[in-house]
Amino acid sequence: MDPLKELEKYEEFLKIKPLYWDDEANEFVWLDTRLLPFKEVYRRTKDYRRVGVAIKDMEIRGAPAIGVSAAFGMALAALEVNTKDVAEYLDKLKEAKDYLASTRPTAFNLFWALDRVWNVIESNKDKGVEEIREAILREALTIYVEDIRNNIEMGRIGSKLIDDGDRILTHCNTGAVATAGFGTALGVIRYAWYEGKKIHVITTETRPVLQGARLNVWELTKEGIPFTLITDGMPGLVFKRGLADLAIVGADRIILTGHTANKIGTYMVALAAWDNEKPFYVAAPTSTIQATADPSSIVIEERNPDEVRKVMGQYPITLPDVNVYNPSFDVTPPKLITAIITEKGIAHPPYLKSLKRLLQQ
Ligand code: MRU
Numbered sequence: 574m575d576p577l578k579e580l581e582k583y584e585e586f587l588k589i590k591p592l593y594w595d596d597e598a599n600e601f602v603w604l605d606t607r608l609l610p611f612k613e614v615y616r617r618t619k620d621y622r623r624v625g626v627a628i629k630d631m632e633i634r635g636a637p638a639i640g641v642s643a644a645f646g647m648a649l650a651a652l653e654v655n656t657k658d659v660a661e662y663l664d665k666l667k668e669a670k671d672y673l674a675s676t677r678p679t680a681f682n683l684f685w686a687l688d689r690v691w692n693v694i695e696s697n698k699d700k701g702v703e704e705i706r707e708a709i710l711r712e713a714l715t716i717y718v719e720d721i722r723n724n725i726e727m728g729r730i731g732s733k734l735i736d737d738g739d740r741i742l743t744h745c746n747t748g749a750v751a752t753a754g755f756g757t758a759l760g761v762i763r764y765a766w767y768e769g770k771k772i773h774v775i776t777t778e779t780r781p782v783l784q785g786a787r788l789n790v791w792e793l794t795k796e797g798i799p800f801t802l803i804t805d806g807m808p809g810l811v812f813k814r815g816l817a818d819l820a821i822v823g824a825d826r827i828i829l830t831g832h833t834a835n836k837i838g839t840y841m842v843a844l845a846a847w848d849n850e851k852p853f854y855v856a857a858p859t860s861t862i863q864a865t866a867d868p869s870s871i872v873i874e875e876r877n878p879d880e881v882r883k884v885m886g887q888y889p890i891t892l893p894d895v896n897v898y899n900p901s902f903d904v905t906p907p908k909l910i911t912a913i914i915t916e917k918g919i920a921h922p923p924y925l926k927s928l929k930r931l932l933q934q
Contacts, residue, residue: 576714589749601645605632610791621646628676635751636825640682643673644713647690651709662702678872681826685860720753723858723916728764731914735765739818742775745836746788747823757823758856774800781880808842812849820846824857831907831924832868843909852911874901
């Protein structure tokens with residue numbers, strides 16, 4: 574069965590195609606999000622190392638998009654390695670897996686997707702190279718389709734928490750371009766809009782990479798969803814003045830306690846919502862949930878200081894060698910999170926119980 578067949582059902586939800594597999598050319602294709610909102614440029618490759626560079630350099634970013642792309646990276650490696658010797662084939666695939674796993678440390682979906690592909694390799698290792706190759710490609714396509722299905726389902730479930738007229742604050746981009754399509758937190762917003770709810774989005778600009786100012790603005794404009802752009806320092810005032818009814822964000826990694834790693838600044842948005850008694854929701858597929866209860870296991874990526882010194886990688890906004898601290902994510906504690914929306918349902922506190930139950934479904 575062709576996993577892609579299922580996508581025909583979702584056509585109305587897939588107005589933006591951030592990444593896909595070109596079956597005829599055997600190439601992976603993606604939208605270079607670094608150039609948005611000014612240019613829509615697709616890149617393509619047969620080389621898994623190029624996929625790794627695209628993830629590292631954030632041409633592809635957002636936890637689910639990173640995971641799905643890594644799975645396609647494994648499909649490219651499976652096609653590239655030219656041997657009939659299964660042991661040699663597996664060695665080369667392991668090299669590709671380790672390389673792809675080294676690209677970004679926080680997004681759990683990356684490791685989840687690589688493990689899924691690896692499990693398929695393991696369970697086919699008694700067969701020939703050709704069968705293993707086919708199984709890898711099928712698994713990558715399945716992961717891709719599943720991400721789209723899960724996003725739409727999360728949208729349907731999460732939209733129930735959104736009322737007509739709500740003003741929704743969000744941080745970072747969690748839309749179509751952060752996933753295989755449709756989006757997580759922005760998918761919930763999108764779904765509510767498709768249902769006819771008259772919502773208004775307030776998006777932070779999301780320093781230093783500007784996922785809000787560049788990517789949310791691009792996606793929301795394309796959809797015609799009304800929005801206001803604010804700087805990252807404004808959510809406190811926005812909630813205090815009663816200008817936002819709720820916040821919804823995505824996640825790069827959630828652990829069983831509910832501790833949620835997401836784009837730097839998320840924690841402050843959660844504090845602002847909590848201090849003003851407004852709901853703060855996280856929307857993420859279960860592929861973002863790591864089955865551990867130890868918050869110290871969450872690795873926070875630190876990125877190049879030049880991201881802070883310059884805007885868009887080129888316009889200096891300070892002196893060239895100024896001392897910089899550039900962690901890319903922070904961790905929001907569960908006591909600040911009203912609920913976690915997944916494709917399997919909504920988890921409420923205490924998360925240790927509710928998330929465990931969702932994962933077991
Ligand atoms: O550094 P990025 O742009 O990859 O960070 C992305 C985020 O923090 C998103 O909120 C998260 O991955 C959820 S994406 C659906």
